[in-house]
Amino acid sequence: MNYIIILIVLFVIELIYFKIADKYNIIDKPNERSSHTTITLRGGGVIFYFGALIFFIFSGFQYPYFFLGLTAITVISFLDDIFTLSNRIRLSIHLTSVLLMFYQVGLFELSLWLIPIALILCIGIINAYNFMDGINGITVSNSLAILILLAISNLQINFVDANIIYYTILSCLVFGFYNFRNKAKCFAGDVGSVCIAFIVVFLIALLIIKTQNINYILFLTVYGLDTVLTIVRRLSKKENIFEAHRSHLYQYYANENKSNRLLISSIYGLLQLLIGIIVIYCTRFNLTIQIISSISIIVIFGLIYLYLKYNLIKKHNL
Template sequence: MHYFLIFVLLFLSELLYFKIANKFNIIDKPNERSSHTRITLRGGGVIFYFGALAYFFFEGLAYPWFMLGLTLITFISFVDDVRPASRGIRLLFHFTALALMFYEWGLFSLSWWTLIVALILCTAIINAYNFMDGINGITGGYSLVVFIALAYINVAMVPFVDSEMIYMVMAAVFVFNYFNFRKKAKCFAGDVGSVSVAFIILFLIGRLIIVTGDFSYIVLLAVYGTDTVLTVIHRLMLHENISLPHRKHLYQIMANELRIPHVVVSVVYMLIQAVIIIGFFVLKEYGYWYLLTILLLLSASYVGFMRRYFKLCGK
């Protein structure tokens, strides 16, 4: 019963945010780099933070350092949605948030170089998740697949976190998908959504890896990771500034140049990641070999797709 109550409260919170966004003109205007053509409310993904906040208060202030870090990174991302913040300020907030999450993980007993590597990798994962937020349904849909997988692992394979946390954030994902996973989205996630949900997922996968000592669980992000890394490498080969916006991700070419509906592209990404995860569960004893095989197959598919369709992007 309490899950239904949480869902209703989150739904009402999202509707309240829409009123605030309308009043203060927090919108996303399409430009030549956009994959949409309509002015749409931005920042609806703040609901992911509210889902985590609901867990924090309903379950006795659990994981306080993580929650403080999530609050900081959500705050600066929302500010950046409303009025772009300087890169230095964003990095300060991101690094502080990650340091708090590392403290929650118990990493400060490790060597300083391990912490530096962890900081770089975690920053890269959060930014990669943010880069992939460009069409209707992809952030909410892909995140839902990952959360379902994490919930299954937590219950059926190895407990690594309080299940209530996963379920309450999943309720927020369902609310967001209701408004975003459609042909004409009511709202976009914004940086506040993509960054906050990435931070939550990173915290959960990090705890899973720490508990099991098994880094092959990174397969849960294989599709996003491959698309992002290979797109960055491709742009570097083209001598482009990778910090500038673009429309050269594989999913963007599918949606913009091939004119495949956004929702269909998002479903394709969801299904591919879901199949990969199911295969991982079946072949868990070969975890690292399975991960390597999947990354090679995804990379080969990416290269084949780009060889055929990248020319449609023009310069």
């Protein structure tokens, strides 16, 4: 199907959802974790699912187990946006969905010891993606960066039907049109951040398995560093890491430093794009150089992160 037509269809679906959300009061009220101060429509990120649904239908129902898992995790996340479900129910669906994804990518055909490690890693990434969704534009900026990197990699390696990447990019553009604003029309909600995270993890997993190159996990470097180093700091302060907070680097810049939030989101996305391009470039070299470059990326950007955060903590007595 023509990409322009799909883009128009996705816009129509998003507008229909806005009417439903407005009618049934599906809104996001500011709380102690929020970086916004006004009530905004929640769940606009459901458009990511519809982008995948259109692909699924017009591709002849490719990747059925992945799509079944995506549907389950999207539905439970949407319900959680509305009712706030128990952690046990939510985690059980996440677990089931990720196992369906593993079956789709063929992970069960590899060494069984990889399963628990991959399970913890994937569920961690999905939840980190959700926690990082705290200011306008950050989810769509980061997601577009990763999807562009995956599209570039797919041109070189052909690890997946390209349309699933392109349709997801189109859904990001639709969501970004309403979210990448100083006063957003809608927020992604758990349904959006979890759904796009699931799609991204699926694509990266396919790429890693096809190439046998774990370095592609660095397509998640920016979110990964902010999440892991924030958790380490909170643990050092003996804080409950499962409680709501506003101590990510981007939140310090947005809230305490009063920096432009769209600029912050753009920098996060562009930085991830830069790192990913370096990773892709380094794949042409031997394994030793790839390992050295990957470690260098983590160390260099980790030190930059710590330096920036230390200065903000010192400046604002955090």
